[in-house]
Amino acid sequence: MEAGCGKGLANLPREGKVRLSSEAKSSESYVEKPTTIQELRARISAGTTKAADLAARYYDRIAKINPHLNIYLSLTKERALQQAERVDALAAKGDPLPPLAGVPVGIKDVLVMQGAPATAGSRILQGYRPPYDATVVSKLEAAGAVLLGKLNCDEFAMGSSTENSAYGPVRNPVDPERVPGGSSGGSAAAVASNLAVATLGSDTGGSIRQPASFCGVVGVLPTYGRVSRFGLIAFASSLDRVGPFAAKVRDAATMLGIIAGHDPKDATSSAAPVPDFASESDKPVEGLRIGIPIEYFAEGLDPEVRTSIESGIKALEAAGCTLKPISLPHTKYAIPTYYLVATAEASANLARFDGVRYGYRSPDSDTLSGMYSHSRDEGFGAEVKRRILLGTYALSAGYYDAYYLKAQQVRRLLAEEFLRAFAEVDAIVTPTAPTPAFKLGEKTGDPLAMYLADIYTVTASLAGICGVTVPCGRTSAGLPVGMQVLARHLNEGTAFRVARAVEAAQV
Amino acid sequence: MTAKVTEEEVARVAELAHLQLTPQETGAMLHDLNAILDYVAELNELDTAGVAPLAQVTELFDANGGELRPVEFRQDELRSSLDRSTVLAEAPETNGAFFKVPKVIDR
Numbered sequence: 001m002e003a004g005c006g007k008g009l010a011n012l013p014r015e016g017k018v019r020l021s022s023e024a025k026s027s028e029s030y031v032e033k034p035t036t037i038q039e040l041r042a043r044i045s046a047g048t049t050k051a052a053d054l055a056a057r058y059y060d061r062i063a064k065i066n067p068h069l070n071i072y073l074s075l076t077k078e079r080a081l082q083q084a085e086r087v088d089a090l091a092a093k094g095d096p097l098p099p100l101a102g103v104p105v106g107i108k109d110v111l112v113m114q115g116a117p118a119t120a121g122s123r124i125l126q127g128y129r130p131p132y133d134a135t136v137v138s139k140l141e142a143a144g145a146v147l148l149g150k151l152n153c154d155e156f157a158m159g160s161s162t163e164n165s166a167y168g169p170v171r172n173p174v175d176p177e178r179v180p181g182g183s184s185g186g187s188a189a190a191v192a193s194n195l196a197v198a199t200l201g202s203d204t205g206g207s208i209r210q211p212a213s214f215c216g217v218v219g220v221l222p223t224y225g226r227v228s229r230f231g232l233i234a235f236a237s238s239l240d241r242v243g244p245f246a247a248k249v250r251d252a253a254t255m256l257g258i259i260a261g262h263d264p265k266d267a268t269s270s271a272a273p274v275p276d277f278a279s280e281s282d283k284p285v286e287g288l289r290i291g292i293p294i295e296y297f298a299e300g301l302d303p304e305v306r307t308s309i310e311s312g313i314k315a316l317e318a319a320g321c322t323l324k325p326i327s328l329p330h331t332k333y334a335i336p337t338y339y340l341v342a343t344a345e346a347s348a349n350l351a352r353f354d355g356v357r358y359g360y361r362s363p364d365s366d367t368l369s370g371m372y373s374h375s376r377d378e379g380f381g382a383e384v385k386r387r388i389l390l391g392t393y394a395l396s397a398g399y400y401d402a403y404y405l406k407a408q409q410v411r412r413l414l415a416e417e418f419l420r421a422f423a424e425v426d427a428i429v430t431p432t433a434p435t436p437a438f439k440l441g442e443k444t445g446d447p448l449a450m451y452l453a454d455i456y457t458v459t460a461s462l463a464g465i466c467g468v469t470v471p472c473g474r475t476s477a478g479l480p481v482g483m484q485v486l487a488r489h490l491n492e493g494t495a496f497r498v499a500r501a502v503e504a505a506q507v
Numbered sequence: 508m509t510a511k512v513t514e515e516e517v518a519r520v521a522e523l524a525h526l527q528l529t530p531q532e533t534g535a536m537l538h539d540l541n542a543i544l545d546y547v548a549e550l551n552e553l554d555t556a557g558v559a560p561l562a563q564v565t566e567l568f569d570a571n572g573g574e575l576r577p578v579e580f581r582q583d584e585l586r587s588s589l590d591r592s593t594v595l596a597e598a599p600e601t602n603g604a605f606f607k608v609p610k611v612i613d614r
Contacts (some may be wrong), residue, residue, distance in 0.1 A: 464564030
């Protein structure tokens with residue numbers, strides 16, 4: 001197992017002080033479309049491509065590009081090559097190959113792989129090598145995937161730009177002066193720059209959908225409970241979800257089909273049957289009723305993003321969908337609700353990082369309570385501390401009713417509003433983010449401005465419904481725009497169908 | 508809900524959360540927390556009397572006509588778990604059988 005590539009994990013800056021060097025090369029040289037899963041599998045089956053050679057080519061490309069974009073935090077080469085050899089042995093025997101045979105996949109560094117570093121983008125987990133695999137990791141490998149390494153992200157998945165990583169920000173492959181979005185910025189950027197064919201991320205308030213939009217790839221928010229979270233480093237347990245990224249909708253659907261399903265190790269995982277999402281995505285959209293919520297097209301939406309999304313909506317109409325304007329009047333309360341619920345849960349989940357059982361322990365204290373607080377102060381970055389404090393405050397005696405309870409009540413209003421809407425429409429389409437990718441450093445000084453980058457994504461997080469972000473045009477500067485397609489609980493298939501239609505229209 | 512947080516409250520909350528803040532950090536957090544709390548005060552516009560709090564969403568699937576997760580408890584039987592030495596190998600300090608921490612009580 002190799003530790004960090006590009007940056008040594010040991011001598012990192014204290015936090016957030018990473019130099020934003022302007023060494024950026026001409027941007028388009030980083031962007032490359034991966035071959036589809038279907039095509040790769042066909043080549044490996046036919047023996048025209050060896051899985052081991054394919055993995056080696058990906059590691060070469062990572063070695064070349066990663067120093068510029070900081071996408072991977074660590075590589076799992078030995079494990080990947082062993083897996084690739086197993087796939088090649090199967091292919092040589094002419095045995096039927098599993099659905100992801102030889103497909104190079106990257107894993108967000110909030111999911112654990114046995115023996116590989118798991119930092120969650122934080123100093124406090126520096127050096128930690130978990131003794132087990134996340135369920136989604138086991139499922140991908142059982143399906144033949146070759147897991148290349150661990151992907152950079154905001155610390156504990158808290159952020160919208162990947163600038164909160166203790167290991168330095170990820171740069172957007174489309175324009176390295178811009179952020180890739182976050183928190184799963186590494187996962188989105190890896191697909192956009194073909195440093196993996198598909199990746200896994202996690203989404204608590206938009207952390208898959210928003211970076212997918214910023215990097216011009218497909219990102220999936222599965223229904224709450226659809227995918228096991230065993231082995232996911234928890235942020236906010238009533239909101240956290242694991243989901244895939246890919247360049248194409250059908251590949252993202254294939255990935256979800258493999259990682260979805262009940263897991264005895266995760267009591268919150270759903271026992272609902274898992275449909276063949278890839279086949280679901282093949283179905284035509286004719287006759288589907290598409291809701292357009294007026295609140296998502298109001299003040300604050302970048303005019304070029306609006307134009308792109310409106311073109312996508314016209315394409316859906318041309319494909320035979322019925323458009324229906326709808327209203328979701330509680331939308332404006334979603335960000336405050338989200339930040340109270342998520343920080344309260346985070347303050348409880350992050351209590352486990354105390355310097356006792358794993359990760360960083362401060363050497364500066366000879367009492368237990370001093371060791372806790374020094375380890376946490378030195379180990380956590382500013383945004384994580386801010387959220388722990390806000391969450392602790394919102395849960396503390398005298399404030400619980402005013403903040404946490406109030407937020408949970410509004411959460412119900414927001415969720416019920418979606419249920420009412422889905423009685424009349426099959427899917428809802430919106431912009432994924434109010435703007436295209438912003439510049440590095442642009443919002444780091446203002447936490448509230450950063451939170452507003454999630455204004456269109458936190459609603460679905462609170463309601464537990466599913467969604468897909470699909471590329472939908474570009475701005476005049478060439479920055480990707482993503483459309484968010486939302487569907488009711490357990491109806492990912494509908495979201496994939498609509499996303500396929502937008503993709504096919506090449507907006 | 509619009510009450511301003513004081514420096515003492517930030518210090519108290521930091522203590523509850525086992526965070527040792529520097530004076531500069533305390534000042535910055537005071538500013539940020541007040542800005543965020545001002546913003547979330549928007550929720551006061553909504554009358555939520557009689558609205559049941561929603562702590563988790565799976566109950567909604569039923570209301571939506573979706574498939575409810577059957578209540579299915581696993582058998583209460585012994586299963587193997589991670590080996591003690593494997594787990595302790597990740598700890599900052601152990602005596603081979605337990606996690607070691609600094610002194611809890613001074614005497």
